[in-house]
Amino acid sequence: MRPGLVLAVGPNGVGKTNLLEAIHVATQGFSPRTRTDAQLVRFGDAGARAAVTGRRGEVELELEVTVRPGEGKRARLNGAPLRTAEQLRTTVSTLVFTPDRLGVVKGAPAARRAYFDRVLARLFPARASLSVEYGAAIAQRNAALRRAAGGWSTREAIEPWSDRVVSLGAELVAGRLEAIATLEAGFAERAGELGLEAAVVRYEGEAPTREALDVALERDLERGTTSLGPHLDDVLLLAGDRDLRGFGSQGEQRLALLALLLAEAEAITERSGIPPLLLLDDVLSELDPSRRLILAERVRRAGQALITATDAAMLPAEADQLLEVTPGAIAEAA
Ligand SMILES: Nc1ncnc2c1ncn2[C@@H]1O[C@H](COP(=O)(O)OP(=O)(O)O)[C@@H](O)[C@H]1O
Numbered sequence: 001m002r003p004g005l006v007l008a009v010g011p012n013g014v015g016k017t018n019l020l021e022a023i024h025v026a027t028q029g030f031s032p033r034t035r036t037d038a039q040l041v042r043f044g045d046a047g048a049r050a051a052v053t054g055r056r057g058e059v060e061l062e063l064e065v066t067v068r069p070g071e072g073k074r075a076r077l078n079g080a081p082l083r084t085a086e087q088l089r090t091t092v093s094t095l096v097f098t099p100d101r102l103g104v105v106k107g108a109p110a111a112r113r114a115y116f117d118r119v120l121a122r123l124f125p126a127r128a129s130l131s132v133e134y135g136a137a138i139a140q141r142n143a144a145l146r147r148a149a150g151g152w153s154t155r156e157a158i159e160p161w162s163d164r165v166v167s168l169g170a171e172l173v174a175g176r177l178e179a180i181a182t183l184e185a186g187f188a189e190r191a192g193e194l195g196l197e198a199a200v201v202r203y204e205g206e207a208p209t210r211e212a213l214d215v216a217l218e219r220d221l222e223r224g225t226t227s228l229g230p231h232l233d234d235v236l237l238l239a240g241d242r243d244l245r246g247f248g249s250q251g252e253q254r255l256a257l258l259a260l261l262l263a264e265a266e267a268i269t270e271r272s273g274i275p276p277l278l279l280l281d282d283v284l285s286e287l288d289p290s291r292r293l294i295l296a297e298r299v300r301r302a303g304q305a306l307i308t309a310t311d312a313a314m315l316p317a318e319a320d321q322l323l324e325v326t327p328g329a330i331a332e333a334a
């Protein structure tokens with residue numbers, strides 16, 4: 001793949017999405033479509049391998065991921081085995097748009113929390129494990145609640161976990177707020193130029209306090225779960241004062257997701273000096289030609305991008321490289 005905008009074209013069913021998924025697996029260690037790695041293996045094959053070579057800034061990189069059902073997943077970075085395939089994420093940032101990602105906009109709050117926690121991890125790598133640590137503290141507190149409610153333990157035993165939920169919860173909320181503050185201006189701009197006016201991204205929630213947890217204790221004991229904290233917060237995506245989750249058209253929801261991705265790409269480039277790889281599946285079909293042009297210029301500037309389409313004519317600009325996808329093969333168009 002050349003730098004700039006790479007367009008991969010071919011009729012439906014030839015394997016464009018497979019190509020994009022393979023690049024995602026090779027660069028991030030997991031599929032954007034499924035967490036069941038066995039699904040990545042071609043029907044009838046014993047395993048799968050995805051490998052890419054490229055440059056990150058001036059540094060040559062070779063990334064490789066292999067999946068063998070039963071044996072798990074292995075990843076190598078420049079030939080050296082990694083502890084987990086997901087570690088690739090700390091080396092390369094890949095941002096992906098696929099139509100089935102629309103759940104980020106129209107799905108339940110959990111989908112948005114997960115999305116923005118990944119944004120947080122990409123923008124501030126030092127805080128990448130925060131959401132997992134917070135989740136563990138919640139699980140521990142919930143277990144302590146159930147032990148106390150069942151009479152196997154005391155209420156005092158819940159307190160250390162309440163304190164940990166408070167401190168990690170405050171860090172997580174601060175991190176999410178910072179991530180959203182980093183994106184919000186770019187999000188509004190990119191959305192606006194793609195045709196979604198007055199786009200706003202806003203965090204809904206606040207850091208839990210010890211007082212609030214203590215007030216909720218009886219209820220929490222009864223339910224066996226922690227009823228407040230950032231594991232229940234949401235991120236609102238609005239057009240004006242319209243919540244796009246419930247009141248956005250499919251087209252608007254797509255634009256919001258795309259604008260988030262473009263804003264993040266710019267933020268990553270600004271912070272790290274290294275632009276992310278963009279993988280945009282079927283993104284052109286619902287944009288009118290003038291907006292396709294704007295998108296093409298944006299992603300070209302953003303670094304390296306792969307866009308799939310059924311027809312090269314869908315891009316009203318010249319791609320830096322045109323790939324023709326046929327079942328089982330990819331060829332550079334003459
Ligand atoms: N694990 C698999 N092994 C072999 N073929 C598969 C597997 N998963 C999907 N396919 C096939 O890949 C094709 C879909 O490719 P896809 O990348 O979605 O096409 P496109 O995006 O170009 O429309 C389908 O024909 C589907 O049956």
Ligand SMILES: [Mg+2]
Nearest residue numbers: 016017281282
């Ligand atoms: Mg496809």
